[in-house]
Amino acid sequence: MGERVDDGELERLADEAVDVLVWGLGSPSWTDWVAVRAEFVVWFARRGLDAYGQDLATFNGGRGTSPSMAQMALWRRQLLEGIRRSSNPMATDELRALIERFGPNALLAPKDGALLDTGRATSLPPLPEPTGGDHLDFRSGTFNGQFVGVQHVSNTYAAPLPGDAEPGPLDWPLAKDIEPRTHGVRPTRRVKGLPALPPHVRRDQDGTVNSALEQASSEGGLVVVLGPAYAGKSRTALAAMAQALPDHRVFAPAQHEDLRRLPALLRGRTERCVVWLDDLDDHLGPGGLEPRLLAQLTGLEAVVLATMREEAYEKYVGTSAKGRLLSLAQLVELPRVWGRAERRRAEETDDPRLTEAARESGPEGVATYLAIGPRLWTDWQLAPNRQRHPRAYALVRAAIDLARCGLKGPLPQDLLVKVHEGYGIVGLERESLEDAWEWAGRKRYGVLRTLRCDGGENGPFADVLPYFVHTAEQDETFPPVAEWVWGHALEVARAHPAAYDVENVAAGARASYLREAEAGNASAMHALGLLEESLGEREKAEFCFRQAAEAGQPGSAGRLGRLLVERGESREAEPFLELAAEAGDGDAATLLAKLLLERAEGWLRTGAEVGNPEAAHRLGDVLLGKGDVDEADEYYDYAASVGYTEVALSTGMWHLLHNRRERAEVWLERAAKDGSEQAGYLQRQSRRRPEPLANTVKYFSFTDGYPLDIAHHGVVLEKQGHLDEAREQYEKAHESGDSYGAYRLATLLEKQDKPDEATTWYRKAADMGHPAALKALAERAPTPDTVKE
Structure with missing residues (x-):
C-alpha cells in the first residue's frame, strides 16, 4: 500500500479521478452526485487541502450539469497536488478506491466532460437490490425517451434473470457507430465548423490491425494494440474495428468491471460481439480478463480488442496469469513517431488541425501533439x-x-x-x-x-x-x-x-496598427507612423503623425514637427514641436529652440540694421556663441560706439578670448562697477596664474562618467612626453566609442614615422565619422601621378 508511482501514472490517475467527478457531479441521481462530492471533499481534507475541498463543495451538480474545461483542469491540478505530497503516501490508494467505487462505464464518461445518451431504454426486469449504498437501482423502472445510465456487469447476477427482457448484446452499440471520444480517444482543439475530432489518418500499422481483427472474427481471440502513451492506440484500434467488424456489437466495461458474467450473456446469441478494453491493464484484476475467461470468449467467437501501454506490457509480460494472457494475444505495435508517408496523409486531409500537427509535431508524433496540446494549453491558462x-x-x-x-x-x-x-x-x-x-x-x-x-x-x-x-x-x-x-x-x-x-513582421505590424487606428486608437496610429517612417514612406508617416497629433498624441506632434522641418516648413512645425516640448520631449524642445534661435538671429539683424544698439549687442552674443567671432566684434563695436553701456561684459569676454587681458580688464571693470557679478568673477579668473600642466593631467585622469576625457587625458600625457601612456588612453577612448581617440593615435603614430599604422588608425576614426580623419585619408589617397611613379 502507498507504493510510489511515476509522474505519468500520477497524471493518468488524476485524469481518471476527474472523469469520475465529471460523471458523478452530473449524475441524474441526487444521491450519487452528493456522495461523489462528499467523498472527494473528505479526500482533500485528509491531504490538508481544505481550501480545495471547500471549492469543490460549492459546485452544485445534478442532471445536466457539465463542468467547464477550466474547472476540470483545476480539479486535475488540485488532485495532482494532493497525491504528490510526500507526507501522504496513502493518497494514491485512497484515490484509486474512490475511482473504483464511483467510476462510471467508460461509454458514459467522455473525456470532454459531456455525458452522452446511450439510446432508448426498454422495460427491464427487476434485479436484487445492490448491497452497497453507492448506487441506485434503475432497472425496475420504465423510461420514456433518452436516458443516461451506467451498466455494470457483476457476478452477483450470475443466475438467469427473470422477466422477458435481459440486458445484453442487443443493447450494445454497433462498432461502426462507436463515438471515439467516449471510448478512450482524447479530445483535441475544437475548430468552429469542424467535427469534434479530426478524421482518422491511416497509420502504417492499420492493415496489420485489420488483418488481426478479421482473423479474430472467425476464430475469436485477443488483439492488443501496443505502444507508448499518446501514440494514438485507441483511435487506431477503434478505426480498425469500425472497418473490419462494422456490424459487431461492442461491450465497453468500466475500469475494473467484473467480466465473468460475459460468457453467460453471449451464450446462445447470434449477434457477433467485440469486447473493448481500453488500457488492458485496468481490466486484469479480480474479475477481469484472464486466460480461462478469454478461452470462454474465444469459444463463443467473441473478439477482445484492447490497447496497452508499453510500460504496462513490460511489467506484466512473462509473469503469472497476466503474462500468460498477454502471450495469447496478437500484438500490433504502434510507434509514437509518425513516418513520412503518415505525415503526408495527414497533410492531405482538409482538417487544419491535422495539417498543422503533421507540419509542427516533432518526434513526439501527430497523435501526441493533438492530444496533449489542449491539456498544456489549459494548464498554462x-x-x-x-x-x-x-x-x-x-x-x-x-x-x-x-x-x-x-x-x-x-x-x-x-x-x-x-x-x-x-x-x-x-x-x-x-x-x-x-x-x-x-x-x-x-x-x-x-x-x-x-x-x-x-x-x-x-x-x-x-x-x-x-x-x-x-x-x-x-x-x-x-x-x-x-x-x-x-x-x-x-x-x-x-x-x-x-x-x-x-518584411513579414512589418506587414503584420502594419495590419495590426491600421486595424487599431481605424478603431480610434491614437497610440496605434502613432506606431503606424513610426513604422511607415522606418520604411521610408514619409508621406504616409506624416499623415499618421498628423492624425495622432490632432488626437492628442504629443509624441506624434514631435515626429510631425521634425518631418516638417526637414521638408523646409519650419513655421508650420513650430506649434507641433511646442506641444511635444511641453509634454517633456527633449528632442522636440531642442529642435524648437534652434528654430527660434534662427528666427531670433534674423530679427536681431533687422533691428541692428536700423541702428538699435540692444539688437546689435544681442546679435553679437548669438554670433559669438556660434563661433562667428569677427562678426560678433562688429556688432559689439557698433553698440559701444553709440554709448550702449550694457555691451561692456560681452566686449570684455571677447577680448579675453583673444588673450588681450589689459583691454578685457578695462571693459570688465566697467561692467563690474555697473553691477555685473559675472564681470567680477571673470576679472578674478583672468588675474590667476596659468595652471601647471601637472594639474591638467590630474584633472583629466578622473574619467569615470566622462568618456570624452579619456582622449583628453591622452592629449596632456602626450604633451608631457609620456607617449606609451598616451597611446593606451587613445586606444581606450576608441574602444569606448570616441572617434577622437582613434584620430589622436593616428596623428601620434604619424609623428613617430609609422605611416602604415597611422593610416590604419585614420581609417578607424574615419569609419566612425571623424571629419579630420576623413580629410587626412583624402589627402593620403594616391593620385594618378603617384600611382604611375
Whole structure:
C-alpha cells in the first residue's frame, strides 16, 4: 500500500479521478452526485487541502450539469497536488478506491466532460437490490425517451434473470457507430465548423490491425494494440474495428468491471460481439480478463480488442496469469513517431488541425501533439490562478505573441524577459525567473514542453510549442498582440535579418496598427507612423503623425514637427514641436529652440540694421556663441560706439578670448562697477596664474562618467612626453566609442614615422565619422601621378 508511482501514472490517475467527478457531479441521481462530492471533499481534507475541498463543495451538480474545461483542469491540478505530497503516501490508494467505487462505464464518461445518451431504454426486469449504498437501482423502472445510465456487469447476477427482457448484446452499440471520444480517444482543439475530432489518418500499422481483427472474427481471440502513451492506440484500434467488424456489437466495461458474467450473456446469441478494453491493464484484476475467461470468449467467437501501454506490457509480460494472457494475444505495435508517408496523409486531409500537427509535431508524433496540446494549453491558462506561476505564464504569453508577430523559431530568452514584464500580470515578484523557466520548460505528461529552452552561442533561447501559437491565432477571444509587442518584434527582426523575415513582421505590424487606428486608437496610429517612417514612406508617416497629433498624441506632434522641418516648413512645425516640448520631449524642445534661435538671429539683424544698439549687442552674443567671432566684434563695436553701456561684459569676454587681458580688464571693470557679478568673477579668473600642466593631467585622469576625457587625458600625457601612456588612453577612448581617440593615435603614430599604422588608425576614426580623419585619408589617397611613379 502507498507504493510510489511515476509522474505519468500520477497524471493518468488524476485524469481518471476527474472523469469520475465529471460523471458523478452530473449524475441524474441526487444521491450519487452528493456522495461523489462528499467523498472527494473528505479526500482533500485528509491531504490538508481544505481550501480545495471547500471549492469543490460549492459546485452544485445534478442532471445536466457539465463542468467547464477550466474547472476540470483545476480539479486535475488540485488532485495532482494532493497525491504528490510526500507526507501522504496513502493518497494514491485512497484515490484509486474512490475511482473504483464511483467510476462510471467508460461509454458514459467522455473525456470532454459531456455525458452522452446511450439510446432508448426498454422495460427491464427487476434485479436484487445492490448491497452497497453507492448506487441506485434503475432497472425496475420504465423510461420514456433518452436516458443516461451506467451498466455494470457483476457476478452477483450470475443466475438467469427473470422477466422477458435481459440486458445484453442487443443493447450494445454497433462498432461502426462507436463515438471515439467516449471510448478512450482524447479530445483535441475544437475548430468552429469542424467535427469534434479530426478524421482518422491511416497509420502504417492499420492493415496489420485489420488483418488481426478479421482473423479474430472467425476464430475469436485477443488483439492488443501496443505502444507508448499518446501514440494514438485507441483511435487506431477503434478505426480498425469500425472497418473490419462494422456490424459487431461492442461491450465497453468500466475500469475494473467484473467480466465473468460475459460468457453467460453471449451464450446462445447470434449477434457477433467485440469486447473493448481500453488500457488492458485496468481490466486484469479480480474479475477481469484472464486466460480461462478469454478461452470462454474465444469459444463463443467473441473478439477482445484492447490497447496497452508499453510500460504496462513490460511489467506484466512473462509473469503469472497476466503474462500468460498477454502471450495469447496478437500484438500490433504502434510507434509514437509518425513516418513520412503518415505525415503526408495527414497533410492531405482538409482538417487544419491535422495539417498543422503533421507540419509542427516533432518526434513526439501527430497523435501526441493533438492530444496533449489542449491539456498544456489549459494548464498554462490556469497558471496565474492563486498566484501559481504568474511569471511563467507571462513568459509563455510573450513567446506566443512574438511568434504571432512573425518571429518564428527560437527566441532569445532575454527578449522574452523584457517583453513579459509589460503585460501587467499580478504577482510576478512572487515567482523567480529560475522557477518560471523551470515550470515553462518542464516536460509534461512525459512527452511535451510548453517552452523548449536551450543554450546558444549568443545566449539562451526558448521556443514555444507551435500548438499554442495556432490556438491563439484561431481563438477569437484571445487578446490581439499589443502594439508595444509589435515594436519589440520589429526591433529584433531588423537587428537579425538573417534569422527573421523583416518584411513579414512589418506587414503584420502594419495590419495590426491600421486595424487599431481605424478603431480610434491614437497610440496605434502613432506606431503606424513610426513604422511607415522606418520604411521610408514619409508621406504616409506624416499623415499618421498628423492624425495622432490632432488626437492628442504629443509624441506624434514631435515626429510631425521634425518631418516638417526637414521638408523646409519650419513655421508650420513650430506649434507641433511646442506641444511635444511641453509634454517633456527633449528632442522636440531642442529642435524648437534652434528654430527660434534662427528666427531670433534674423530679427536681431533687422533691428541692428536700423541702428538699435540692444539688437546689435544681442546679435553679437548669438554670433559669438556660434563661433562667428569677427562678426560678433562688429556688432559689439557698433553698440559701444553709440554709448550702449550694457555691451561692456560681452566686449570684455571677447577680448579675453583673444588673450588681450589689459583691454578685457578695462571693459570688465566697467561692467563690474555697473553691477555685473559675472564681470567680477571673470576679472578674478583672468588675474590667476596659468595652471601647471601637472594639474591638467590630474584633472583629466578622473574619467569615470566622462568618456570624452579619456582622449583628453591622452592629449596632456602626450604633451608631457609620456607617449606609451598616451597611446593606451587613445586606444581606450576608441574602444569606448570616441572617434577622437582613434584620430589622436593616428596623428601620434604619424609623428613617430609609422605611416602604415597611422593610416590604419585614420581609417578607424574615419569609419566612425571623424571629419579630420576623413580629410587626412583624402589627402593620403594616391593620385594618378603617384600611382604611375
